[in-house]
Amino acid sequence: MTAPDPIRIGIIGAGYIADWHADALAATPGVRIAAVCDPRESVARTLANQHDAQVFTTVESLITSGSCSAVHVLTPPNIHEGIALSCLSNGLDVLVEKPVAESVGAVRRIAICAQENGRLFAPGHNFLGLPSYARMKTAMQAGDYGRIHSAEVTWALPLAPLRSGPFSLWLLKQPQNLMLELGPHLVAFAQDLFGPVTITHAEATHPVMLPGADPRPQGFRVLARAGHVSVAFHIAMVETVDDRSVTLRGSSARARLDFAADVLTVERENASDLVVNPLRRQMELSAQHVARGVANAFTQAKSLNTQNPYARSFRGMNAAVYGAMAQRQQDPRFSAASAVAVMETVEAIIEALPEEARHTAAPAVRTRAPKPQAMVIGGTGFIGRALTRRLVARGQDVRVVSRGRGGPFPDLPDQVETVAVDLADRAALTDAMTGIDTVYNLARAMCSTWEEALTQDVGVACRIGEAVLDAGVQRLVYTGTIASFDMSDPKVTITDTTPFPADMTDRNLYARSKAECECRLLQMHRERGLPLVIARPGIVIGPGGPLQHWGIGRWHGAGAVRIWGHGRNILPFVLNEDVADGLIAMAEAPVIGRSFNLTGEPMLSARDYFDAIHHALGARIRVATGNLDAFYAADAVKYLLKKHALRRKGVIRPSRADWKSRAHFSRFDNTAAKAALNWQPEADRARFIRRGITEAGLFGF
Known part of the structure; x- marks a missing residue:
């Protein structure tokens, strides 16, 4: 019996996120990348050449070519809807990167179009595909954590464009776009774990001025309910320690999923006496951290750094989407119903925010046409x-x-x-x-x-x-x-x-x-x-x-930063x-x-620079010396692995002078x-x- 033909995938939009999708698709059984579409032909060709795919510069030409049976829509969100509707109407299944669209109305129209044309539509909520999240959900549903009374979902990760640009990005066009960009990650977890989510309070924090005195929030605090569970969403985009996590508090245990690291830890009570109890509790937690750390390190080493947690999330999503698609079914996590429900909640959060956190002020009125020289x-x-x-x-x-x-x-x-x-x-x-x-x-x-x-x-x-x-x-x-x-x-x-x-x-x-x-x-x-x-x-x-x-x-x-060299020379x-x-x-x-x-x-060495940050701003950054010979040696090993094990083309041979030059x-x-x-x-x-x-x-x- 011959194996069924692979599902032929077209990637529409060859920007940053496309590499993650493409690498995950290449590792997904039963699919292959058949086409890459981007108006910038050179960008599309670069990605297509890595996967022996055809190149297109318009969605229309990709559709009419018949080269694909499904597409990943990875363009800016403001044009997701039009592309998805066109592809669905022409007989293609679609996976749309989050946010699926700019409004719940647009997501509903995509869902309706998919149903009317007998096609499948999946939202790109990739973190739901993490193995550790699957373990957390299974354990919760089995009652291992007891009765859940509250949950916190946190996204604390610096967003550099808010402070240093580029300011032409879609996510900075309107204040609400920041919630549209990050909110689906958080809401998708709560929606999948507890069902419908009702928003009770939302506020924006830590505003920063974009050029032209145009404010944007750098944080959000949202309170919600999902049945008997109290849910808190926290978003922080200032310079902060990375904390992307889901915490469940139940009657029998507290479970914390670090979904950026793919690590799940569970803290439970124990029946030891008062002296041994706290020691045993911390040792059990420590053992879990060590076990997950070793397992993840082994996975990384074995895969030559191709299976970090973010990459695994896309692989998990693709396995769920295309495993079900082969049977013309859908995994509930990545269904049209899930996409609509998540966007309903995100839109409810936006509506609960103050006006200045939703829309930008009107730009200054032009009184004359510029005459640039x-x-x-x-x-x-x-x-x-x-x-x-x-x-x-x-x-x-x-x-x-x-x-x-x-x-x-x-x-x-x-x-x-x-x-x-x-x-x-x-x-x-x-x-x-x-x-x-x-x-x-x-x-x-x-x-x-x-x-x-x-x-x-x-x-x-x-x-x-x-x-x-x-x-x-x-x-x-x-x-x-x-x-x-x-x-x-x-x-x-x-x-x-x-x-x-x-x-x-x-x-x-x-x-x-x-x-x-x-x-x-x-x-x-x-x-x-x-x-x-x-x-x-x-x-x-x-x-x-x-x-x-x-x-x-x-x-x-x-x-934390590892400076190039000893850090005492003037930069x-x-x-x-x-x-x-x-x-x-x-x-x-x-x-x-x-x-x-x-x-x-x-004027300043690297160490002087970080000392000045500490004295001027009260922030002590952990500074470590970077041994440039060690950097060079590690780079040489990576070069050999990429060239001979992964067989990548165009790998650059490292040099000691290049690494020493970084220290200026x-x-x-x-x-x-x-x-x-x-x-x-x-x-x-x-x-x-x-x-x-x-x-x-x-x-x-």
Whole structure:
């Protein structure tokens, strides 16, 4: 008897979450990835090539191709409904990433469409697929925890975009989108465990101002009832210790599921005497933690880090969805009824919140059309925002290139226009540069292979250079990085004319890609007169910057960091406002063809930086020394495993110099930048700490 044909899956939307879905699908029996659809063809092709799938740039072309029998809809939530309805109406089953839609009405319409067309519709509530959650639910239903009287469901995890952007993301468009994004995770647990949930109270906490005095809550407290069970939902998005958990309190036990770590522990009473009782209780808990820790570590090691808890949640969800789908049935956890019930509760929470936690204030009214002479590509990022506002303060209008038409400048409608331009479209770029004198290119791509970097980073940089020439722009300011230097030798001082290493093949992708961009743009300058100036910012800090800055060390949540090296050498910190001033000076000074390292005055080591955070903000971060040789050795082992065990293509061979460069052992001399640009980075230590730390909003409150 031959095995049935696998279910052919199409992935619609090839962003960050698509990799998790794709890896889980690849490990799910009875299915295969047949297609990837994304309007950005290069992004779709990158994911499709990993799974031998077809590439599509429109949903319509995917549907008509007949390549799939089911799809995962992984686009921004505001377009989920239209895509799901189209796929269902054309005979495809759908799984829609949470939030399924922006309203319960939209979710009901998807459910009705699925029923009318005889198709299956599943919500992507992935954490319900965790093995540890299944054990908790089974034990509760068997009465192992006694009679449950209350439950707490917590999501405490920093959400960096609230403080450092990008602010064009869907989840920041409206305050209520934060609840739409995170609420389904929490509500799905309660709904699945206890049934219908009634909201009795909801409040928003810890507001933070987005650019333009546009507030967003960074926390929610919600009280609810589910039958005789009192339920509390807690959401915290400030810099906090990771606590994503479900706690059940019953008459016989307290069960706590750490669903971020896939660990379930149960605390029970025991019949020992008063002296032994507390000891036995803690030892039983300790034994559970050790057992789960060892089991999870074994699973991670055996799978070569491909089965972390988050990955297992997607695998569990897919196994439940497609195991049932093969029989044309649905697991109740991932059914249309569950999707509707969860969104009903989330919408009830939103309706119980105060108005300011649901909708944003009306943006400022435009009184004139901007007349931009400067274009900022990457203007919604950390440095780009500071640059754009600096340009406006100097009396210039700005055209910001972004993926969407929204951006972090609602208070500047007369001075800033945001345009959506495909960076792969040279003609569109050239057209967008009409009337522009200066183009600032701050764009960067997140790539996992050198081939991706050549296409999505180097190719884009060259295309922007071509458009600058086509449009007759007077100056292109390209932003590279000091990471491209060999900074491993403390005896070396790096100047603006210090060359990059001749061989960059063993450097990290970011450093190598940025160096290649510089090389090709400089070639265009020499051969074709590209009016180019190159900036290489140092470790940039300041208002709107992240706490967890990976230029300083490897972070483990908000409370612990392993710094690169011993942490006593002076680091090339620089304020984002000073970088913005340097970029503007590079556009105005007679410096075409030159490169400048925008590093601040030598002031703080990594340890000094964390001591300053402690003294200024009262927060002691656990700082550990990072042995760079150990990092290198671990990276070498990972390289061998990825290349030979997992057989991944394009794996980068690690180098000791690359790891030592992360510690920034070499000093930087910014004399040339100060002289040629009349640039004056902050030199006063107290003012530097005030702007870079005290006023930077590092913790969100």
